[in-house]
Amino acid sequence: MTATMPDRRAGPFERLAGWLKQRRDRLVADPAFQRFSASFPLTRGTAHRHASDLFDLCAGFVYSQVLFACVRLDLFAMLTRGPLPLSDIAARARLSPEAADRLVRAAIALGLLEWRGDTVGLGLKGAALTGNPGALAMVEHHAMLYADLADPIALLRGEAPPSHLRRFWAYGDGGSAEAADSAADYTALMARSQALVADDILDAYPVDKHRVVLDVGGGNGTFLAALHRRAPAAELHLFDLPAVTAHAAHNPALPESVMIHGGRFPDDPLPAGMDLVTLVRVVHDHEDAVVCPLLKRVHEALVPGGSIVIAEPMAESAAVAPMADAYFGFYLLAMGQGRARSPDTLMAMLVEAGFQAPRRVATRRPLFAGLVTATRHS
Numbered sequence: 001m002t003a004t005m006p007d008r009r010a011g012p013f014e015r016l017a018g019w020l021k022q023r024r025d026r027l028v029a030d031p032a033f034q035r036f037s038a039s040f041p042l043t044r045g046t047a048h049r050h051a052s053d054l055f056d057l058c059a060g061f062v063y064s065q066v067l068f069a070c071v072r073l074d075l076f077a078m079l080t081r082g083p084l085p086l087s088d089i090a091a092r093a094r095l096s097p098e099a100a101d102r103l104v105r106a107a108i109a110l111g112l113l114e115w116r117g118d119t120v121g122l123g124l125k126g127a128a129l130t131g132n133p134g135a136l137a138m139v140e141h142h143a144m145l146y147a148d149l150a151d152p153i154a155l156l157r158g159e160a161p162p163s164h165l166r167r168f169w170a171y172g173d174g175g176s177a178e179a180a181d182s183a184a185d186y187t188a189l190m191a192r193s194q195a196l197v198a199d200d201i202l203d204a205y206p207v208d209k210h211r212v213v214l215d216v217g218g219g220n221g222t223f224l225a226a227l228h229r230r231a232p233a234a235e236l237h238l239f240d241l242p243a244v245t246a247h248a249a250h251n252p253a254l255p256e257s258v259m260i261h262g263g264r265f266p267d268d269p270l271p272a273g274m275d276l277v278t279l280v281r282v283v284h285d286h287e288d289a290v291v292c293p294l295l296k297r298v299h300e301a302l303v304p305g306g307s308i309v310i311a312e313p314m315a316e317s318a319a320v321a322p323m324a325d326a327y328f329g330f331y332l333l334a335m336g337q338g339r340a341r342s343p344d345t346l347m348a349m350l351v352e353a354g355f356q357a358p359r360r361v362a363t364r365r366p367l368f369a370g371l372v373t374a375t376r377h378s
């Protein structure tokens with residue numbers, strides 16, 4: 001089930017489309033055509049949009065660093081109560097007036113801040129971020145990812161030194177000296193960013209019909225706590241690595257009755273007798289060699305008629321492709337394992353593991369989590 005390049009002969013229509021695309025590519029690369037299309041009234045709009053998209057691709061790293069600087073200097077929190085003069089922002093951020101002016105202008109250009117007369121306030125994007133501590137935590141976390149991506153070729157060739165993300169995820173390998181710290185940091189980050197996904201998943205897949213629920217890779221139990229609010233009578237189980245379950249045991253948002261199981265999938269069996277097993281942002285972190293036996297473990301843990309829910313960003317829809325294929329593709333490369341899969345691939349894996357009636361369920365923001373479910377034969 002690993003990703004391979006298709007090895008088949010193209011039909012006549014595909015050959016024609018391929019030939020046309022070759023012609024198109026040559027035309028688009030021609031500087032004379034570029035000049036013409038940028039001034040001809042019927043093509044001008046499209047040409048400018050493409051040029052601007054291309055510039056955004058070149059400048060993306062700079063934009064990310066502007067955002068990172070705003071978050072690290074607490075600019076959004078600073079402006080939550082109202083706009084401030086530039087001089088106040090400079091003093092509070094401990095920047096020279098010139099540096100504050102440069103940062104603020106960059107953030108305004110990116111829609112993060114805006115001028116309010118001669119003061120500076122939150123822009124639409126900045127305002128949205130202030131209500132989203134998970135997204136702010138992810139922005140800070142990305143400092144590691146950017147450092148790891150400094151030489152993407154070495155990373156692709158497997159020649160890069162051990163990555164920051166790999167060390168952050170050190171507890172996944174078990175036993176290292178860094179393991180306890182990395183488990184605490186990683187689990188806290190996941191808990192904060194869980195706010196981005198829990199309600200979307202629970203609105204898409206009603207859980208109130210389920211009575212015994214297991215969340216595999218459940219971290220500190222933030223998702224289970226949200227599920228408990230929707231299905232207060234359900235018996236709850238959480239399974240994660242022992243370094244992580246320690247954090248779930250102290251999560252005040254979880255009911256005391258929650259049963260916590262420390263173990264490592266796919267080697268360790270999951271607790272049995274479940275009528276729902278959820279895997280939230282778990283499967284994409286692992287290779288098929290882990291996921292296939294894990295799904296079999298989930299199948300064993302379910303009672304007949306029980307359901308599995310896989311929720312995570314999924315590959316292959318055009319709207320989500322930049323997130324799944326570009327962002328997660330490289331994030332997981334830096335982390336050292338895993339890949340975003342399409343709903344079709346996940347459903348095929350579920351069938352292979354013995355599940356029936358696999359189906360996709362639409363979620364509010366597939367960018368953060370798509371959803372696939374299936375049942376054990378009743």
Ligand SMILES: C[S@@+](CC[C@H](N)C(=O)[O-])C[C@H]1O[C@@H](n2cnc3c(N)ncnc32)[C@H](O)[C@@H]1O
Binds near residue numbers: 194216240241285
């Ligand atoms: C990306 S986090 C997601 C956590 C949580 N489900 C959420 O969405 O916030 C992946 C979780 O899977 C757990 N995990 C990874 N590999 C595991 C393994 N082999 N056995 C058990 N848990 C594992 C990690 O400890 C972590 O809590």
